[in-house]
Amino acid sequence: MAQTFEETVLEPTNVSAEPFYLSAEFWVGMAFVLAVAVLLKPACKGVYSFLSKRRESVIHQINEAQNLRDDAQVLLAKYERKNVDLKDETFQISSRAEGRIEHLRNEQRAALKRKTKIKMQEAENDIKMSISRTRNEIYQTVLKRTDSLVSAYMTKVSDSAEHAALIDESIDRILKIITTKK
Numbered sequence: 001m002a003q004t005f006e007e008t009v010l011e012p013t014n015v016s017a018e019p020f021y022l023s024a025e026f027w028v029g030m031a032f033v034l035a036v037a038v039l040l041k042p043a044c045k046g047v048y049s050f051l052s053k054r055r056e057s058v059i060h061q062i063n064e065a066q067n068l069r070d071d072a073q074v075l076l077a078k079y080e081r082k083n084v085d086l087k088d089e090t091f092q093i094s095s096r097a098e099g100r101i102e103h104l105r106n107e108q109r110a111a112l113k114r115k116t117k118i119k120m121q122e123a124e125n126d127i128k129m130s131i132s133r134t135r136n137e138i139y140q141t142v143l144k145r146t147d148s149l150v151s152a153y154m155t156k157v158s159d160s161a162e163h164a165a166l167i168d169e170s171i172d173r174i175l176k177i178i179t180t181k182k
Contacts, residue, residue: 139178142174143174146170146174150166150167150170
């Protein structure tokens with residue numbers, strides 16, 4: 001017949017009246033615990049030393065990483081300063097170059113103005129000389145033509161009174177032409 005849970009649990013057990021430390025099961029359990037404790041002590045020392053070494057290694061790596069971070073920050077600051085210095089230097093070089101370019105432009109403008117002024121004076125002188133030459137040629141041509149006309153007319157007219165009047169009239173016309181052209 002099967003016993004129920006209540007019967008099994010509530011049923012009094014045969015408990016001997018001897019103390020617990022006299023039973024073999026107690027001593028086997030104690031021996032097991034002592035054996036495990038004795039065997040675990042060197043293992044615990046090994047695990048402890050491994051964990052200590054690992055801890056020191058991690059601490060060393062952390063310190064090394066912090067040192068590297070500090071070095072990187074120092075280098076970053078150094079390169080940022082260099083970058084700022086280079087920007088300032090490039091700005092100064094650029095400013096000097098722009099000033100030099102402006103100075104050269106001004107010099108070239110002034111030289112071009114001087115050359116243009118000289119060329120204009122040369123052109124004006126050439127024009128004045130051409131005008132003078134042309135006037136002289138016209139005067140010479142007018143004089144020659146007048147002389148030839150007067151001579152031809154004089155040969156036709158033989159009267160000396162008319163001749164003198166014509167000469168006086170020609171001289172007056174020539175003088176008028178000369179005075180109006182100057």
